[in-house]
Amino acid sequence: MKVVHLSTYHTFGGAAIAALRLHHALRGIGVESSVLVQQTEREEEGVQGLASGFIEKKIAFARFAAERAYFLFHEKDKSVRFHFSPLWAGTDVSAHPLVREADVIHLHWINFGFLSLHSLEKLFALGKPVVWTMHDMATFTGGCHYSRECERYLTHCGFCPYVRKPSATDLSSQVFEQKKKLFSNAPLTLVSPSRWLAELGTRAALTKHLTSLAIPNPIDTSVFKPASSSEIDLNPAKKWILFAGVNTQDPRKGFAYFKEATQLLKDRLEDWGIVVFGKTEPDALTDMGLEVKSLGSLPAHEVVKVYQAADVMVVPSLEDNYPNTVIEAMACGTPVVGFDSGGISEQIEHKKTGYVSQLYSAEDLAKGIRFVLEDADYEQLKANNLQVIRQRNSFGVVANAYLSLYQKLTEMPR
Structure with a gap:
């Protein structure tokens, strides 16, 4: 079983860390897991970066800047600048060797110029099973990572509280329509670490036709474990x-x-x-x-x-x-x-x-x-x-849950 994980970042942010831990957990049970990120932050087995040279890194940053600049014209104010992703800019990874060789494509957090809606269209066109671990709500909204108290994603996004001029045809509505077309026949299975988000995925207008499961994030219990004494300088009397x-x-x-x-x-x-x-x-x-x-x-x-x-x-x-x-x-x-x-x-x-x-x-x-x-x-x-x-949450428990899902998806007729 060969699986490629696609994640914007290598180790920056909770979603990237969760993806990397799953990669390690899967390799621990014999799965040929690899991770493809925008650029690596250190040398690590099974992890590759798209941008390795000076020019490639500049191009990657330009995609990030273009994605943010596109939203800049729509944002309500700077407090929401990084809380909405229109998936406007990205790169095509469908021909990358890790993607071509994979039995399963596993998406994680892919915003901020890594993958775009067009990138996703190219991946879905390969016909391979695609698993998308949702680390926030952006998969099934018109762009927001968390909807706050807005529930328009349950019917149709528009009049978005994140944009400067909310309307029935605002940016969130446009992205919603693009995703609706993209997801209509996509070979896509959704996973969330929480039952809360998985259940929202089954109710959201964009994804209610898709399977949405809950599999928790893994944790390496050989690293995160109790200690017999404190190594941090804190007053032991408190x-x-x-x-x-x-x-x-x-x-x-x-x-x-x-x-x-x-x-x-x-x-x-x-x-x-x-x-x-x-x-x-x-x-x-x-x-x-x-x-x-x-x-x-x-x-x-x-x-x-x-x-x-x-x-x-x-x-x-x-x-x-x-x-x-x-x-x-x-x-x-x-x-x-x-x-x-x-x-x-x-x-x-x-x-x-x-x-x-x-x-x-x-x-x-x-x-x-x-x-x-x-x-x-x-x-x-x-x-x-x-x-x-x-x-x-132990590595073995979570890795085997995902392996079971991968096996089920690869055995299904395409």
Whole structure:
């Protein structure tokens, strides 16, 4: 079985990391898996970049710039600039050797100038089974990665809240029509890490005629695992609340609710602290109610140590598919508190591995943190996390689920 994964990025972003982990998991069970990306960020077996030379990299950047410039004329404001992908610019990879030799073509996150709608048309024309792991909603919308409260994708996109002049024939409507034609007879099977997104795929007007399955993202439990002692410089007398991958500028990530929740915990100032890593604005970390230790951007091996050192992680995203950070923490035995949103409530088993808080409630978020750090049998929570990850997200379990799907698709008459 030969499978080629198509992903814009090699290691940048959650979708790219999930795709790469699946590649490693499949190779671990004997599948001839390869990954084709815009350009590689390091030498890695089975991973190839389209752009390797100076000129090729400039052309790749030009495609990215052209894609963004095209949307620039339509965007509502700069806050949504990278939240909508019209799939206008891309390259034709249908003749690439990895694609030609593959039994199955596996799409991941392919936006920002890597593949266009025309690129997809060329791939579908090969007649090979195509699996598309949806890492956000963009597959079945007129371009937005997350629809927020808009449900027009269930009937027909238009009057889009992301564009400057919403109308029945705006950019989202035009992209919707192009996708409708493209998907009508495509040899396409949809997969989502979460049941939440898979179910939306079965309801969305563009994809309701397609099979939409849920297979969770994998995690390497030989890397993400508990540690006997902390290797991070944190006061051992305190319990530490982790906020991972901080992006205080994106309202969807719910940082404001986390900040309000920690202010409600200020009675534990002497006993608890907050540790953060990733993208953040220093001013945003003031008035948190508890001591804050910001570690900035970290390499992967240091990130694991932070998960191991933390006592609880909080993921207050208001809309998210299947954050890698949740299963990374769980694999290290660290309980997670998150909102009842998207696929997060599927990742966390309420009061068994962590706490699922009422959406938009900072009070319940704070209650969840108190539950983990004060009320629960912490060692039992930790043991439950490890068991769930082993049974649901380990490399072998996820790789075999995908292999079963590949085999079924390749045995079907074309």
